[in-house]
Amino acid sequence: MPALVLQNVRKTYPSGDSEIVALDRANLEVPDDQILALVGPSGSGKTTLLSIAGGLLSATEGHVVVGGHDITEYSAKQLTEFRRAEVGFVFQTVNLVPFLTARENVMVATELAGRGNEKATRARADQLLEELGLAHRAENLPAQLSGGERQRVAIGRALMNEPKLILVDEPTSALDTSLGNQVMALIVGEVKQRSTAAIIVTHDTRMTHYADRTVEITDGILAA
Amino acid sequence: MRLALRELRRSRRRFVPTTVALALLVVLLLMLGGLLDGLYIGSTGALRSQDDELVAFDRAARESTLRSRVEPATRAEIEAVPGVRSTSGFGIALVGADVPRTDELADAAVMGYEGRVGGVPAPPAPGRAWADRSLEARGVRIGDVVRVGPTRIPLRVIGWVDDTNYLQQGGLWVEPGTWRTVLAESRPGAAVGDDVFQNVWIDVASGADPLRVAAAIDAATGTTRTITRAEAVLALPGIREQNATFTQIIGVTFLVAGLVVALFFALLTLERTPMLGVLKALGASSRQLVGALMTQTVAVTVVAFVVGGVVALGLDRLIPPEVPLVVTPGRALFVAVGIFVAAVIGGAVSLRRIIRIDPASAIGTGT
Ligand SMILES: Nc1ncnc2c1ncn2[C@@H]1O[C@H](COP(=O)(O)OP(=O)(O)OP(=O)(O)O)[C@@H](O)[C@H]1O
Ligand SMILES: [Mg+2]
Numbered sequence: 298m299p300a301l302v303l304q305n306v307r308k309t310y311p312s313g314d315s316e317i318v319a320l321d322r323a324n325l326e327v328p329d330d331q332i333l334a335l336v337g338p339s340g341s342g343k344t345t346l347l348s349i350a351g352g353l354l355s356a357t358e359g360h361v362v363v364g365g366h367d368i369t370e371y372s373a374k375q376l377t378e379f380r381r382a383e384v385g386f387v388f389q390t391v392n393l394v395p396f397l398t399a400r401e402n403v404m405v406a407t408e409l410a411g412r413g414n415e416k417a418t419r420a421r422a423d424q425l426l427e428e429l430g431l432a433h434r435a436e437n438l439p440a441q442l443s444g445g446e447r448q449r450v451a452i453g454r455a456l457m458n459e460p461k462l463i464l465v466d467e468p469t470s471a472l473d474t475s476l477g478n479q480v481m482a483l484i485v486g487e488v489k490q491r492s493t494a495a496i497i498v499t500h501d502t503r504m505t506h507y508a509d510r511t512v513e514i515t516d517g518i519l520a521a
Numbered sequence: 522m523r524l525a526l527r528e529l530r531r532s533r534r535r536f537v538p539t540t541v542a543l544a545l546l547v548v549l550l551l552m553l554g555g556l557l558d559g560l561y562i563g564s565t566g567a568l569r570s571q572d573d574e575l576v577a578f579d580r581a582a583r584e585s586t587l588r589s590r591v592e593p594a595t596r597a598e599i600e601a602v603p604g605v606r607s608t609s610g611f612g613i614a615l616v617g618a619d620v621p622r623t624d625e626l627a628d629a630a631v632m633g634y635e636g637r638v639g640g641v642p643a644p645p646a647p648g649r650a651w652a653d654r655s656l657e658a659r660g661v662r663i664g665d666v667v668r669v670g671p672t673r674i675p676l677r678v679i680g681w682v683d684d685t686n687y688l689q690q691g692g693l694w695v696e697p698g699t700w701r702t703v704l705a706e707s708r709p710g711a712a713v714g715d716d717v718f719q720n721v722w723i724d725v726a727s728g729a730d731p732l733r734v735a736a737a738i739d740a741a742t743g744t745t746r747t748i749t750r751a752e753a754v755l756a757l758p759g760i761r762e763q764n765a766t767f768t769q770i771i772g773v774t775f776l777v778a779g780l781v782v783a784l785f786f787a788l789l790t791l792e793r794t795p796m797l798g799v800l801k802a803l804g805a806s807s808r809q810l811v812g813a814l815m816t817q818t819v820a821v822t823v824v825a826f827v828v829g830g831v832v833a834l835g836l837d838r839l840i841p842p843e844v845p846l847v848v849t850p851g852r853a854l855f856v857a858v859g860i861f862v863a864a865v866i867g868g869a870v871s872l873r874r875i876i877r878i879d880p881a882s883a884i885g886t887g888t
Binding site: 344347348351353354374376377378380381382386388389390392394395396397401405406408409410438454466 | 528801802805
């Protein structure tokens, strides 16, 4: 079963009398263990596509199927639940919760779900931090971490709930090239190890060699 | 919930100013309420402790005990009205009392009564008095002879009674003859003859409607004005004004408390909108985030109430006994509930903003 299927997905924003077409009849299928790089110029619709795939935005037209669930008609409440359980996000701006330690930030989505046993959750978070090279930083607050370390915590946060689809929006734009490469390698390594699907948005074509497949987008239109 | 409490613990400092402000408002509310209660209690005890439901004044006295006179003939007319079971004469003389071992005069209200006063035993022998316990703070001891009025009429204190003061003057309960002597000596112009009282309290027969009986009494005598005990309490000088003024100040203080909470949490919400967007993107429901805000509101309020309460109790100790401040559990509960409601309403102002935060804002579309 593919991790993501987009069928004729359109997203438009009203703009005065006319409308802005952010995504135009996009068709895309991502197999369940594929890492896809989405590249395109600024304003081409990359973030829009990612948001629709992750249930942050609703499509104007078309169908969105994630891991076999057709989320097209989901209510806001169902989408909230869906995001918590099925997808992992890594945002462009890291946005960790400032008053939570690295470990607690990794655990935050699990705590929001309010289930599971505390000990197992904690053990899992510690294991992730270990893999991300942050074992010694588990007790630190975001303000005490470097930019790269924060981005790594955010990766741990995205992986924590074992999502079927990982969505990453320009993870390296705030980092320098070598750090960017490191973070990208880390994401790819983690995703590969779990054989889950991922879409990684980047405008930096040097990063695309990390992906199994590269798709280009221009003015809201996907190139085959 | 856990998130909210963690933030409170970790970012304690940012919640401190608001908590302190709220705690000060709690102190203010407890003090204002305590003062209002103290003034009320200290002014009205002598009337509230009466057993009887109705009280008759001379109509010309306009419901003032000190100005009123009820002659024995009038009293006989009252007693003849159907529904009247019995009557008790009552009178007050406001005097200064010379207390042994002290230099200052204590304000006292010498009350002549015939019985039927709750918590006060039967009238003592001439020259003796039951004293209100508040006089203890002015140096009065049981067995003391206090001297009242300009001619220093001696009264021997034979025991304590509680909550029987009149217009902040300590109650001294004596038999009618002693009261008439004190009244004649302290205010010669106001002296009354034998068997004359200022008020007559009326015991209404069970089953009779007090208001009808009161109307019948006034119709029968033609010279009296008969009102209920509750009306007599409110007719005391200043009581209505006091209640209205304090109630307004207390209301405004609750309003300020609500505004403090509303403003603080509105700013806090505004400041952490990006973070709340991220939490929503990660699967936090609006309900969870609103719950977190309300948890913090309640936690801040509870801490503020406890701190404010402790400070108020401390101040209560420091404030001299002359200040009529009485902090009752009922008043504390009133303030607790009031501040809680004000805070919850204040916190709820941010509710809409939280609900409307778009989870998509986390990923930066459109913003
Ligand atoms: N909320 C919105 N309202 C109106 N137009 C929007 C909104 N969000 C995005 N757009 C428009 O949709 C188009 C696609 O935006 P999107 O954010 O997907 O681009 P992007 O490829 O992620 O660009 P970048 O590389 O700069 O992040 C743009 O023209 C943008 O202006
Ligand atoms: Mg973008």
